[in-house]
Amino acid sequence: MSDPSTERGPDDDGPEYDVDFRADPEAYEIGRGEEGVFKVEPYKSELLPLWSYADEESAEEAAEAIYERYERYREDDDFPGMDMARKYLRMGYTRAMRYAKYPGGKKYGDDGTEREPERWADGEKRAAALVFEEYWERVREDGAYRDARERHRKRRE
Incomplete structure (x- = not known):
């Protein structure tokens, strides 16, 4: 039987997530970077509005608000939720920093070449990025998060 979290349909640009990852946390893959933030449910529906x-x-x-959710997920020993909260904090940092460095957030010019970053194209976005960075760092340094991540990885081996 195939894993529904990794199946691809003919029109998909990524994995299918027909999984409630709270009900089936073993199906959750940590992934790279911010992977899954717009697909992994029920966390997307809980975190994206915040x-x-x-x-x-x-x-x-x-x-x-996202960090408070992280703490609830931690209390519930819900690693996929903890990790998704971390990803939303990271995404807040990376998206805001893109606008901080590139006018209008456009990293690439119309010809597809990467533009030179400015220092700082948008000071308000830089301030926003630094806020997210602080919370993201708290999660990354949290021993409970690191332990839960390691347990999750071992269960998936």
Whole structure:
């Protein structure tokens, strides 16, 4: 029997996630970077509405709300939720920093070549990025997160 979390359909650009990862945490793959943030349920539906990086104030509200969710997932020993919260914090940092370095957030020019980053094209987005970075770092340094990640990896071997 094939794993539904990794099957591809004819029109898909990525894996199919017909899985409730809270009900079936063993199906969750940690993945690279921010992989899965817009697909892994129920976490996408819980975290995406909280996520904003428009300015420092909205970033502070978003990062705090996402971190609070992280703490709930940690209390529930819900590693996929913990990891997805980490990914949303990381994504807040990376997206805001892109706007901080590139006017309009456009890293590539119309010809497809990478533009030179500016220092700082948008100071407000840089401030937002730094807020997310602080919370993202808290998760990465959390011993409970590291232990849960290791247990999850071992269960999937």
